[in-house]
Amino acid sequence: MSRVRILPDDLVSLISAGEVIENPSSIVKELIENSLDAEAKNIEIEILEGGIKSIKVSDDGIGIHPDDCMICIQRHSTSKITSRSDIDSIHTYGFRGEALASVAAVADISIRSRQTTSSLGIELIANQGETPVRKEISRPEGTTIEMANLFSRIPARRKHLDSPSREAQRIHEIIMKHAIIRNEVGFRFIRDGVVVIDVPLNQSKRDRVLELWGLEIVKSLIEINHTEDSTHIRGFLVQPPLSRGNRQREYLSIRKRPIEERRLSLAVEEAYSTLLMSGRYPIFALDIDVDVELVDANVHPTKREVRIENIDTLIRILHSVVRDALEPSIKSVSQTLDEFVESSISKQRETIMPAEVEGRQSSIIVEEGLLQPKSLMRDEVEGLGGRFRVIGQVSRLYLLIEMEEGLVIIDQHAAHERILYEKLRDKVNSGSVMIQELLEPIVIRLDSVSIEQILEVAEVLKEVGYSVAEFGGNEILISSLPEILQQRANEIDMISLVDRIIELGVVAKDKFMDEIIRVTACHAAIRAGEVLDHRQIQDLIVKLSKTSNQNYCCHGRPSMVRVTRSELDKRFGRDGIEALKRYRARHRIE
Numbered sequence: 001m002s003r004v005r006i007l008p009d010d011l012v013s014l015i016s017a018g019e020v021i022e023n024p025s026s027i028v029k030e031l032i033e034n035s036l037d038a039e040a041k042n043i044e045i046e047i048l049e050g051g052i053k054s055i056k057v058s059d060d061g062i063g064i065h066p067d068d069c070m071i072c073i074q075r076h077s078t079s080k081i082t083s084r085s086d087i088d089s090i091h092t093y094g095f096r097g098e099a100l101a102s103v104a105a106v107a108d109i110s111i112r113s114r115q116t117t118s119s120l121g122i123e124l125i126a127n128q129g130e131t132p133v134r135k136e137i138s139r140p141e142g143t144t145i146e147m148a149n150l151f152s153r154i155p156a157r158r159k160h161l162d163s164p165s166r167e168a169q170r171i172h173e174i175i176m177k178h179a180i181i182r183n184e185v186g187f188r189f190i191r192d193g194v195v196v197i198d199v200p201l202n203q204s205k206r207d208r209v210l211e212l213w214g215l216e217i218v219k220s221l222i223e224i225n226h227t228e229d230s231t232h233i234r235g236f237l238v239q240p241p242l243s244r245g246n247r248q249r250e251y252l253s254i255r256k257r258p259i260e261e262r263r264l265s266l267a268v269e270e271a272y273s274t275l276l277m278s279g280r281y282p283i284f285a286l287d288i289d290v291d292v293e294l295v296d297a298n299v300h301p302t303k304r305e306v307r308i309e310n311i312d313t314l315i316r317i318l319h320s321v322v323r324d325a326l327e328p329s330i331k332s333v334s335q336t337l338d339e340f341v342e343s344s345i346s347k348q349r350e351t352i353m354p355a356e357v358e359g360r361q362s363s364i365i366v367e368e369g370l371l372q373p374k375s376l377m378r379d380e381v382e383g384l385g386g387r388f389r390v391i392g393q394v395s396r397l398y399l400l401i402e403m404e405e406g407l408v409i410i411d412q413h414a415a416h417e418r419i420l421y422e423k424l425r426d427k428v429n430s431g432s433v434m435i436q437e438l439l440e441p442i443v444i445r446l447d448s449v450s451i452e453q454i455l456e457v458a459e460v461l462k463e464v465g466y467s468v469a470e471f472g473g474n475e476i477l478i479s480s481l482p483e484i485l486q487q488r489a490n491e492i493d494m495i496s497l498v499d500r501i502i503e504l505g506v507v508a509k510d511k512f513m514d515e516i517i518r519v520t521a522c523h524a525a526i527r528a529g530e531v532l533d534h535r536q537i538q539d540l541i542v543k544l545s546k547t548s549n550q551n552y553c554c555h556g557r558p559s560m561v562r563v564t565r566s567e568l569d570k571r572f573g574r575d576g577i578e579a580l581k582r583y584r585a586r587h588r589i590e
């Protein structure tokens with residue numbers, strides 16, 4: 001083995017650049033933060049091929065001094081801190097002086113800048129492996145930093161980059177995160193020549209969310225502005241049912257610095273929990289302002305994590321703020337639950353009624369049924385692999401069915417979903433899907449990345465019955481739906497369908513098609529809370545019996561539970577009687 005040595009500077013730069021720059025979006029993040037630190041009022045980000053080919057960030061901030069531009073691409077060069085004590089109270093995004101040096105280590109970089117106080121600007125061109133060249137230029141106040149040929153000299157890193165469209169999506173997300181918190185700054189994002197974000201400076205928070213996340217979200221917005229001691233929490237929450245299948249729209253920031261902190265996001269998720277189905281995540285953007293001394297931003301090279309001194313207090317405050325804000329929604333959910341319980345009790349009474357009309361008490365029926373099972377099978381019908389009789393509906397969700405072997409409990413939504421899934425799948429396979437044209441097409445506002453994703457799969461959607469087209473800048477128009485949805489599909493359903501498509505991302509066509517059929521079946525199916533009469537229940541069970549996998553809904557959850565007679569007997573302690581019967585039968589005792 002060779003001897004220990006101090007690495008040469010260029011190698012050190014390359015190694016530390018690897019920590020700061022994972023992909024093009026990390027460069028965009030650093031450049032935006034530099035512009036914000038330079039008090040820019042407007043920031044424009046332009047990328048080609050997901051930023052892999054080039055990134056250009058321009059601002060109208062304070063600019064760089066002509067003598068500083070040569071230094072600022074060196075490691076640990078910063079104008080933001082000067083002493084040890086400054087580290088304890090960081091008021092800027094940057095302070096490590098590593099970003100520009102890291103970019104210069106892995107890509108060609110050029111800086112053009114003019115300070116407010118000087119009449120001439122400066123240009124610095126630093127291509128990888130070449131001596132930087134500096135010259136005077138004339139240009140407006142502010143700074144433009146351009147990067148090209150990312151990782152061109154490190155093929156291993158370049159190979160690990162994702163596709164340009166995926167990298168562009170990451171950049172889009174980073175820009176949105178900053179743009180949502182810094183609504184006083186104007187942002188423009190141009191992707192391969194197309195303007196995809198264009199939000200003006202000094203926009204209201206609400207308008208900013210409207211432009212970036214669309215009208216549906218704004219309709220469900222709850223604004224938060226809470227102060228407790230020296231902690232301020234500001235931003236907004238989105239009311240369920242709007243939600244996502246991942247954490248991508250959980251925006252948390254500390255002193256306007258976007259961060260990732262599991263414990264804080266869990267506190268918010270926890271406060272939402274009764275309002276969201278499992279696997280769904282809330283949408284929110286919350287900024288937490290605490291004393292600067294309590295935050296240590298110097299724990300992660302990209303500063304995406306910070307250390308917060310009183311994190312437990314913060315978790316508590318955050319949880320209760322979100323909980324209080326959502327309280328009206330939580331109340332209304334538990335009210336509906338109460339109604340369910342109320343109605344299921346009266347519904348149960350109704351289901352016993354027909355027997356009473358025939359002059360019997362319900363308790364007697366049970367006894368009789370136990371002794372002579374066959375005598376109960378009056379309204380019995382073929383299905384579920386035998387003959388069944390509908391008892392009724394519980395909680396407007398579970399169907400109670402009696403069969404000779406015992407009790408069958410069926411989830412009405414899961415059962416109907418299974419029926420519709422198989423029906424629609426067969427129709428899609430034979431190319432005979434029925435569609436319904438909408439008199440009033442549904443218009444959904446989305447961000448441009450999502451629009452692109454939806455349009456990419458428009459052909460597949462068409463085969464299932466959805467006609468989706470681009471509709472002006474940031475909107476899509478849905479003009480027809482699979483007929484199976486009937487009157488059930490509303491705007492919220494369509495948004496959650498679109499959401500599902502976005503989450504699915506790029507998958508093989510077959511898998512995508514199947515998923516869309518499942519989602520459609522789910523939306524079209526009878527829901528929990530719908531009252532069904534005996535005939536409807538009977539129909540449903542007969543149809544369910546004809547499906548190929550009646551025991552499971554199309555998402556793999558069980559659609560029925562069977563409780564056998566002997567299980568019931570066991571639970572009611574009737575084991576002894578059964579044993580006695582068996583003993584008598586064996587020994588031929590009458």
Ligand code: ADP
Pocket residue numbers: 030034035038059061062063064072077078079080093094095096097098099100101143
């Ligand atoms: P840091 O942001 O940690 O200070 P950087 O490497 O990102 O380190 O930037 C180095 C220095 O270059 C900054 O401290 C700042 O003085 C200057 N600088 C970078 N970008 C800009 C900009 N857009 N406008 C003005 N000054 C900038």
Ligand code: MG
Pocket residue numbers: 030033034093094095097099100
């Ligand atoms: Mg910086």
